[in-house]
Each structure stands twice: as C-alpha cells, then as structure tokens.
Amino acid sequence: MKFTIIVLDSVGVGALPDAASFGTPPGDGGSHTLNHTLAATGAQLPNLARLGLGMVPTVTGMPAVPDVHGAYGRMREVSPGKDTSTGHWEFMGIQLRHPFQVFPDGFPPAVMDAFTGATGTGYLCNRPYSGTEVIRDFGPEHLKTGDPIIYTSADSVFQIAAHLDVVPIEQLYDWCRAAREILQGEYAVARVIARPFRGSAPDFERAGELRHDYSLTPPPTVLDALRYAGREVIGVGKIPDIYDHRGFSEEIHTDDNPDGIAKTTQRMGQDFDGLLFCNLVDFDARYGHRRDPAGYGAALEAFDAALPGLLAQVPDDDTDGGGALLIISDHGNDPTWHGSDHTREYGLLLGWRPGIGAVDLGERATFADVGATVAEALGARWTGPGESFWARLK
Structure with missing residues (x-):
C-alpha cells in the first residue's frame, strides 16, 4: 500500500x-x-x-x-x-x-566556551534574531573576522550562519555537528541548523538549498x-x-x-x-x-x-x-x-x-x-x- x-x-x-x-x-x-x-x-x-x-x-x-x-x-x-x-x-x-529548551537571552558561557573550544573560532551575535536580519547586521563583520554568526529564536534552535565564500559548506556542517554534541542534557535544543548565505552587503541572501538540520x-x-x-x-x-x-x-x-x-x-x-x-x-x-x-x-x-x-x-x-x-x-x-x-x-x-x-x-x-x-x-x-x-x- x-x-x-x-x-x-x-x-x-x-x-x-x-x-x-x-x-x-x-x-x-x-x-x-x-x-x-x-x-x-x-x-x-x-x-x-x-x-x-x-x-x-x-x-x-x-x-x-x-x-x-x-x-x-x-x-x-x-x-x-x-x-x-x-x-x-x-x-x-x-x-x-516538557517543552524543548529555549534560550531567550542567548546561550550561556558554558555552551559558547565549549563551542569555541571545539571549533577554534570566535562567534558573533548569540541572541534571538531574525534569520534575514542577522546576516544583514552581522554579515560584514563575519566577512572580516570569519567568525560564525550564532543566533536563536523563540524556538529551540541553535543556528549557525556563515558566508559560503568565507566558510566552506562542509566546515559549516562540521561546526554544526560539534554544536550538536555540546547541546545535550541541560542545554539540549531540538535542532542545530546550518544557515549558509551568499552575496554582498547589504544584499546577502540565504542559501536555503544548503541548509541542514541536526536534530x-x-x-x-x-x-x-x-x-x-x-x-x-x-x-x-x-x-x-x-x-x-x-x-x-x-x-x-x-x-x-x-x-x-x-x-x-x-x-x-x-x-x-x-x-x-x-x-x-x-x-x-x-x-x-x-x-x-x-x-x-x-x-x-x-x-x-x-x-x-x-x-x-x-x-x-x-x-x-x-x-x-x-x-x-x-x-x-x-x-x-x-x-x-x-x-x-x-x-x-x-x-x-x-x-x-x-x-x-x-x-x-x-x-x-x-x-x-x-x-x-x-x-x-x-x-x-x-x-x-x-x-x-x-
């Protein structure tokens, strides 16, 4: 059937x-x-x-x-x-x-320190943000530093945005897998989401076809x-x-x-x-x-x-x-x-x-x-x- x-x-x-x-x-x-x-x-x-x-x-x-x-x-x-x-x-x-964990004030130092230790990067933002607005507002700094843009929302998500010309897509996926390992137990979120984007400021656009969720x-x-x-x-x-x-x-x-x-x-x-x-x-x-x-x-x-x-x-x-x-x-x-x-x-x-x-x-x-x-x-x-x-x- x-x-x-x-x-x-x-x-x-x-x-x-x-x-x-x-x-x-x-x-x-x-x-x-x-x-x-x-x-x-x-x-x-x-x-x-x-x-x-x-x-x-x-x-x-x-x-x-x-x-x-x-x-x-x-x-x-x-x-x-x-x-x-x-x-x-x-x-x-x-x-x-019980609902999945949400982080309306951004992720705590215990999470972000573990993330930077696992990836060898810094990070930008770390607070709730619109997906289109966060790349508009933090995209230029990301292009200069190479640090990923970390943001969340009212949902239980840890989202990592990175420009395709700065961070190869497989590198972004590796960072998401590292975050997924960290975000367990008391810090568990429902999904870690790779959010690649492309283009030039101020007209960045998300590469939705390369999005990947880690649940x-x-x-x-x-x-x-x-x-x-x-x-x-x-x-x-x-x-x-x-x-x-x-x-x-x-x-x-x-x-x-x-x-x-x-x-x-x-x-x-x-x-x-x-x-x-x-x-x-x-x-x-x-x-x-x-x-x-x-x-x-x-x-x-x-x-x-x-x-x-x-x-x-x-x-x-x-x-x-x-x-x-x-x-x-x-x-x-x-x-x-x-x-x-x-x-x-x-x-x-x-x-x-x-x-x-x-x-x-x-x-x-x-x-x-x-x-x-x-x-x-x-x-x-x-x-x-x-x-x-x-x-x-x-």
Missing part, C-alpha cells in the same frame, strides 16, 4: 485554547494562519476546497463547495510547543511532557514500527532531519516547495510499499517568518494547483494494494501576526482516497492520531499515543 503524508509547514487553522500563553505578550490568541492569509490576499484554493478545507471548523473565506470529496478536520497539539520538531514528533507518536534523536516512533513491520519509509525534504534520520529506508533532498511537490509526485508514481512523508517548508521559512502574506498566499495557490497531480498518483484498492493521502500541518506561522515567530494553532487535517465521499473527522485530540492511522493502514504494531481514524477513510 502507498500511504503519503504531505506537511504544509506552518499552515495552522486557528489558535489553540492555550495560545494566549505562548509567544510574546499578548501571546498567540487570535492567530489564524490560513484565515488571515486568505483575508489579506484573496487567494483561491478550489482543489483544497473540494477536499473539504472550507468545512474545517473556524476556516472562513472559502467558497461553498456543493460536492466535497475528502476527509476533513483539525488536530490539537498536546505537547507544549509550537515548533517543527514538537509537531512532527507528535505526528509519529511522541507527546512531550535530537527521538524515542522510538511509528516510523520505527513501520520499518520493523517491513514497510518502506521515504522521507522527502527536511523530514529525515527532523527525526535525526531514524526510521527511514530512503531520503530525497528538495530545494523548495516546487521541487518538493515535483519529487513527491514523481515518487508517488513509482513502486513502494509503505509511507512517503514530505514536508513543504517554504510556507514557514520563506513567508511566515518574514511576515509576507502575499508570498504565503501565492505558495498556497501553487500547492492547490499541483494538488490534482498528486491525487492522480494515489492508487485505488485494486492497484498496488491501494493508497491514501493526508495533508496536515505542524503549527502556525501567521504572516499577519506580530513578531516573526511561529503561532500556537490547530493542525490542519485533510485526507483523500479514490472514491471517498465527504467525511468529517472532527477535532482530533492529538497530532498522534496521524501516526496511529498510518500504523493501522500499513499493518504495523503501535501501542503508543494516538487513535486511528483509518476506518473512516475506507
């Missing part, structure tokens, strides 16, 4: 009940990535509407569709966070009791259960990075959303028996954090236009053991909101199989319902969190 999951990174569908306690005052209460983007841009999403997007509770601004063919709902995030790692880990059955290793997940059951697990985009490459039989690199969509569509059309798991990161990285509603809306329209091609690759029950497609999101990043950080929102949930009618999946109690559903569909044993809704998709 071919089961495909596509994560529309940060396409949240409304503030969670506890959203006001997340983010800088006044918090994330009232955020709504999808609604606010549609209202700001007038983006048209007819194919997602036919899957039931406009039927999701709290989603407004979508045209009425008389003949919905798809499963629709939204998901609560149980884990105390609003970042990529927290959301994706919960998808595959890991509910965090904490998760406990056993549904992905491990699938591999134990003999199923393939194919990670597309940054998905393998998020799980520290654990539980994958194949990894496919992507440069951006169009590349991710194209490679996912292509791989769906080839033989496999198991899970194809893709993340489309541009919504978040290029448009949400940069508070760019127009770019966000255009990216949504581009995905909507590609959706029929994706649906065409989902086999019916008489072909290759059948197939299914889920379209989900891991958190919000409302491009109309204050600041530049993620927003604490419900996760989107849309599902499709050939011949499906309109199916209301309601409000799921946890993101882990996704993993439980995949496990049941693919015949893997999973006894962790999550309630499968596979029977509703048959």
Whole structure:
C-alpha cells in the first residue's frame, strides 16, 4: 500500500485554547494562519476546497463547495510547543511532557566556551534574531573576522550562519555537528541548523538549498514500527532531519516547495510499499517568518494547483494494494501576526482516497492520531499515543 503524508509547514487553522500563553505578550490568541492569509490576499484554493478545507471548523473565506470529496478536520497539539520538531514528533507518536529548551537571552558561557573550544573560532551575535536580519547586521563583520554568526529564536534552535565564500559548506556542517554534541542534557535544543548565505552587503541572501538540520534523536516512533513491520519509509525534504534520520529506508533532498511537490509526485508514481512523508517548508521559512502574506498566499495557490497531480498518483484498492493521502500541518506561522515567530494553532487535517465521499473527522485530540492511522493502514504494531481514524477513510 502507498500511504503519503504531505506537511504544509506552518499552515495552522486557528489558535489553540492555550495560545494566549505562548509567544510574546499578548501571546498567540487570535492567530489564524490560513484565515488571515486568505483575508489579506484573496487567494483561491478550489482543489483544497473540494477536499473539504472550507468545512474545517473556524476556516472562513472559502467558497461553498456543493460536492466535497475528502476527509476533513483539525488536530490539537498536546505537547507544549509550537515548533517543527514538537509537531512532527507528535505526528509519529511522541507527546512531550516538557517543552524543548529555549534560550531567550542567548546561550550561556558554558555552551559558547565549549563551542569555541571545539571549533577554534570566535562567534558573533548569540541572541534571538531574525534569520534575514542577522546576516544583514552581522554579515560584514563575519566577512572580516570569519567568525560564525550564532543566533536563536523563540524556538529551540541553535543556528549557525556563515558566508559560503568565507566558510566552506562542509566546515559549516562540521561546526554544526560539534554544536550538536555540546547541546545535550541541560542545554539540549531540538535542532542545530546550518544557515549558509551568499552575496554582498547589504544584499546577502540565504542559501536555503544548503541548509541542514541536526536534530535530537527521538524515542522510538511509528516510523520505527513501520520499518520493523517491513514497510518502506521515504522521507522527502527536511523530514529525515527532523527525526535525526531514524526510521527511514530512503531520503530525497528538495530545494523548495516546487521541487518538493515535483519529487513527491514523481515518487508517488513509482513502486513502494509503505509511507512517503514530505514536508513543504517554504510556507514557514520563506513567508511566515518574514511576515509576507502575499508570498504565503501565492505558495498556497501553487500547492492547490499541483494538488490534482498528486491525487492522480494515489492508487485505488485494486492497484498496488491501494493508497491514501493526508495533508496536515505542524503549527502556525501567521504572516499577519506580530513578531516573526511561529503561532500556537490547530493542525490542519485533510485526507483523500479514490472514491471517498465527504467525511468529517472532527477535532482530533492529538497530532498522534496521524501516526496511529498510518500504523493501522500499513499493518504495523503501535501501542503508543494516538487513535486511528483509518476506518473512516475506507
């Protein structure tokens, strides 16, 4: 069986009940990535509407569709966070009791001394910063000194920016691996991220295609259960990075959303028996954090236009053991909101199989319902969190 999951990174569908306690005052209460983007841009999403997007509770601004063919709902995030790692880990059955470490005042001397000792460099910045602004403000000094630019955000990340003409990319990756070894235990962060950039001041630009994430290793997940059951697990985009490459039989690199969509569509059309798991990161990285509603809306329209091609690759029950497609999101990043950080929102949930009618999946109690559903569909044993809704998709 071919089961495909596509994560529309940060396409949240409304503030969670506890959203006001997340983010800088006044918090994330009232955020709504999808609604606010549609209202700001007038983006048209007819194919997602036919899957039931406009039927999701709290989603407004979508045209009425008389003949919905798809499963629709939204998901609560149980884990105390609003970042990529927290959301994706919960998808595959890991509910965090405590949030990942964040460092709103920058990293302490114990971390930075260990980093400089391991790398033989100094460092610049070491405080929360926007990724585009930090290279604008510290890039010229970095060119003079060669010292890496270290910064964080409201998320649990240690980010290292370096110019490609100053620091070879493999050197940057080595520095990230050294930081990953240091950032364990009391200083553990969810991800260490390599952020190479290029160009000249003041027009530096990030080399997103060379970004690399170094994640904490998760406990056993549904992905491990699938591999134990003999199923393939194919990670597309940054998905393998998020799980520290654990539980994958194949990894496919992507440069951006169009590349991710194209490679996912292509791989769906080839033989496999198991899970194809893709993340489309541009919504978040290029448009949400940069508070760019127009770019966000255009990216949504581009995905909507590609959706029929994706649906065409989902086999019916008489072909290759059948197939299914889920379209989900891991958190919000409302491009109309204050600041530049993620927003604490419900996760989107849309599902499709050939011949499906309109199916209301309601409000799921946890993101882990996704993993439980995949496990049941693919015949893997999973006894962790999550309630499968596979029977509703048959």
